[in-house]
Amino acid sequence: MDSIIDHSEQDTSGGRLKALVKASLIAVSADIFLIILKAVLAKITGSAVLLADAWHSGGDFAVSFTVLLSILIRHKLSHIPWAKHAEGIVALLISLVLILGSLRVVSSVFSREAEGFTLQCGIPLVIAILGISAACVVAFEMYRYKKRIGERYKSIAFLAESDHTHSDYFSSFGVFLTLIIGYFGIHIERITTFFVGILIFRIGALLFFKALNFFGINFKSINNLSSFIPSGLSGTYKRISVLFGIIFSPIKRLFEKIPLTEKWIAAHKKIIIFSTIILVLLLYLGTGFYSVMPYQTGVELLFGRVIELNAPGAHFHAPQPFGNNIKVDTEVYARVECGYRTVWDFIGKEPEAYLWEYTHSKGRYIKVTEESISITGDENLIDANFLCYYKITDPVQYAMNNENAHELLRSVFCAKVHNIIGQYHLDSLLTTGRRTVQDHIFEDLRKTVNMIPLGLEIISVYLEETHPPLEVVPQYRAVASARERKNEIIHQASAYSNDLLPVTRGKAESQILMAEAEAVEKRNKAAGEAAAFINMQKYFGRYSAVQRNRLWWESIEKNLSDKSLYLLPENAKKRFYPADAKLGVDEE
Numbered sequence: 001m002d003s004i005i006d007h008s009e010q011d012t013s014g015g016r017l018k019a020l021v022k023a024s025l026i027a028v029s030a031d032i033f034l035i036i037l038k039a040v041l042a043k044i045t046g047s048a049v050l051l052a053d054a055w056h057s058g059g060d061f062a063v064s065f066t067v068l069l070s071i072l073i074r075h076k077l078s079h080i081p082w083a084k085h086a087e088g089i090v091a092l093l094i095s096l097v098l099i100l101g102s103l104r105v106v107s108s109v110f111s112r113e114a115e116g117f118t119l120q121c122g123i124p125l126v127i128a129i130l131g132i133s134a135a136c137v138v139a140f141e142m143y144r145y146k147k148r149i150g151e152r153y154k155s156i157a158f159l160a161e162s163d164h165t166h167s168d169y170f171s172s173f174g175v176f177l178t179l180i181i182g183y184f185g186i187h188i189e190r191i192t193t194f195f196v197g198i199l200i201f202r203i204g205a206l207l208f209f210k211a212l213n214f215f216g217i218n219f220k221s222i223n224n225l226s227s228f229i230p231s232g233l234s235g236t237y238k239r240i241s242v243l244f245g246i247i248f249s250p251i252k253r254l255f256e257k258i259p260l261t262e263k264w265i266a267a268h269k270k271i272i273i274f275s276t277i278i279l280v281l282l283l284y285l286g287t288g289f290y291s292v293m294p295y296q297t298g299v300e301l302l303f304g305r306v307i308e309l310n311a312p313g314a315h316f317h318a319p320q321p322f323g324n325n326i327k328v329d330t331e332v333y334a335r336v337e338c339g340y341r342t343v344w345d346f347i348g349k350e351p352e353a354y355l356w357e358y359t360h361s362k363g364r365y366i367k368v369t370e371e372s373i374s375i376t377g378d379e380n381l382i383d384a385n386f387l388c389y390y391k392i393t394d395p396v397q398y399a400m401n402n403e404n405a406h407e408l409l410r411s412v413f414c415a416k417v418h419n420i421i422g423q424y425h426l427d428s429l430l431t432t433g434r435r436t437v438q439d440h441i442f443e444d445l446r447k448t449v450n451m452i453p454l455g456l457e458i459i460s461v462y463l464e465e466t467h468p469p470l471e472v473v474p475q476y477r478a479v480a481s482a483r484e485r486k487n488e489i490i491h492q493a494s495a496y497s498n499d500l501l502p503v504t505r506g507k508a509e510s511q512i513l514m515a516e517a518e519a520v521e522k523r524n525k526a527a528g529e530a531a532a533f534i535n536m537q538k539y540f541g542r543y544s545a546v547q548r549n550r551l552w553w554e555s556i557e558k559n560l561s562d563k564s565l566y567l568l569p570e571n572a573k574k575r576f577y578p579a580d581a582k583l584g585v586d587e588e
Contacts (some may be wrong), residue, residue, distance in 0.1 A: 023149040024068035027161065030142045031061035034135050034168070041128040049193045050128060053175045055102065057135075060161075060168045067161050099208065102201035106194060123320050125183055126284045132176045133276045139169035183283060288319040295331040297395045300324075306396055328395035333459060336406060338414045339372030339385035340365050340464075373469060374418045380426040381472075385464040388413050388445065390456045397455030405454045412452070416445045429466050438463045 034057040042050035146162035178192040291314050292298040298310030300317050301324045310325070317323040346364040372383050390409065392398045398405050420441050424433055442461040449458055468476040540547045 019149070020153060021068070021072070023146070024064060027064040027142060027146060027165075028061065028068060030138055031057055031064050034138060034172075035061060037131055037135055038172075041131045044124045045128045047128065047179070048190075049175050049178050050132070052193045052197055053132075053135075053171055055104075055197075056171045057168055060165055063161055096208065099201060099205065102197050106197035106201070122287055123284075125179065126280060126287060129176065129179045129183070129283060130280045132172055132179060133280065136169060136172045136176055137273070139165060139172050143169055180279075180283075183286075284319055288316050288323065290315055290317065290325055290327075292327060295329055296327045297330040299326040299328060299395050299399050301326070306400065309395065326395075326399045328392055328399050330392045330395055333389050333391055334406070336388045336390065336410045336413055337385070338388070338410065338417050339383070340367050342366075371414050371417075374421040376421060376426045376429060377423050378425045381469050382421065382426055382429055382466060383469050384417070384421060384429065384466045386413070386417050386441065387462045387464050389459040389461075390449075391459055392455055393457045394455030397453050399455075401453050401455070405456065408452075409449070409454060409456060412448055413445060416441055416448065420444060426468075434463050434466065 035054055038050050038054035038057055041047070042054055143162050143165040146165055150162055174192055174195070178188055181188060290298070292310050292312045294312045296312065298315060299306055300308040300310055300315070302318055303322065315325070317325050343364050343366060348363065350364055372385055374382055374384060376382050388409075402408055420437060421429065423440075424437055427433075429437060438461055442458065445461060446458040449456055467473065
């Protein structure tokens with residue numbers, strides 16, 4: 001890099017020029033290949049660290065392209081005054097692109113969710129490991145090639161470019177280790193992405209300051225950051241530097257002990273390539289291992305045919321594309337919704353009560369108008385939400401006979417809802433007929449699903465919510481209020497009638513019963529008196545003396561019952577006394 005804009009190297013030799021141009025074109029082609037390779041691998045795996053490494057290769061491409069321009073400009077356009085500035089302009093633009101790219105890579109480390117830095121074990125990851133292995137080989141060979149060209153033709157530019165390619169090799173090797181570790185479930189991709197982003201920023205920053213130096217704008221070396229630190233913060237910067245030295249010195253010493261030098265790699269090149277191929281093959285075979293959870297049933301395939309249903313536990317199938325497995329949740333009650341969708345990852349506050357006027361345009365429950373609006377039997381519109389629970393009974397039918405059995409069931413469910421709602425009136429759907437409609441849809445849907453090879457069993461159907469369409473809710477409320485007032489008046493009249501009629505009927509019945517009782521009483525009394533008279537007449541002739549005495553005493557009792565009687569002895573002094581006289585002892 002230090003000699004990208006070095007003008008001390010002027011050599012008009014045609015052979016040297018052709019060799020350097022050829023080497024530059026090879027270097028540019030290799031960088032383009034690495035960029036495309038890493039970008040494709042990042043696309044198929046969704047790996048952030050591969051995308052960051054593609055940006056790093058883009059930095060090497062920028063350096064190689066700048067070196068190529070420097071060679072051509074020096075030897076072909078040296079007689080044009082402005083030509084010497086073209087290399088600086090290109091370097092400046094490329095440096096800005098690299099700096100922006102590095103900032104994007106570093107920002108993604110903090111902005112992306114954790115799932116974005118979690119590698120998924122599978123064939124794409126194995127392909128990525130194989131691809132990044134090829135990238136390591138290409139980067140290492142290009143590093144040796146550029147170094148050899150720079151030493152042969154004494155080109156400082158190529159020697160500096162070889163150093164950048166060497167850093168690209170170590171970056172790719174770090175990505176290779178990240179992918180290997182991620183295959184076994186240890187995810188350090190976020191950390192690796194951050195460091196690759198820092199490397200890209202360093203290349204862009206160095207290129208930027210060298211481009212400014214090309215135009216005569218002198219800056220101190222970017223590597224000596226202490227020169228840019230204000231004097232008041234220099235002490236803090238030194239302490240931080242010492243702390244980082246303490247932390248990273250053991251790591252540096254560890255990597256120095258690892259035999260990754262150019263000579264060691266070149267001497268063991270065949271062993272490294274062979275070991276990498278064996279490792280990739282083992283990892284490829286490892287993609288055939290899978291586990292079935294307790295609530296699942298595994299459908300194992302070989303060349304597209306079902307060969308076995310696997311119970312919960314660990315299993316192995318032939319790796320793709322020869323074999324595959326499909327995990328079906330057979331022990332789970334799944335649900336399908338008609339008229340709305342539940343946003344399971346919604347984070348927020350729901351309203352305390354759902355009114356008819358609530359639009360459901362956001363929140364946990366989102367309205368699906370084309371499913372919820374139906375025509376009732378009395379030609380009214382209704383907005384209804386239904387929920388169906390089902391269970392997978394045949395995993396092979398569910399997984400193999402249908403591309404998406406869940407959505408197919410939703411379509412059948414919505415069709416049944418619209419068909420059956422058309423058989424009921426609006427008032428029934430809003431009030432007492434809800435359970436009837438719900439049971440009707442359940443029975444009809446279950447019969448239909450049994451005829452379709454979906455591998456499902458309908459468990460239950462629920463009518464969640466029914467109301468008029470949102471646009472006519474105010475008018476419907478006004479009509480409902482009028483109906484309620486009408487019913488209230490009718491109920492009041494019925495209550496008055498129900499209160500008055502029983503009282504009147506009770507009074508009439510009471511009078512009738514009293515009259516009947518009085519008639520019975522008089523008849524019974526007359527009959528009793530007649531029977532008594534007959535009995536008295538019967539025994540009068542037989543005991544006449546007694547009867548005369550009885551009659552005499554009865555007459556006396558009847559006539560003297562209200563009179564005062566005085567019984568006097570024969571020798572009484574007086575025979576007559578007034579009614580209020582009080583008899584004394586002497587008078588007696």
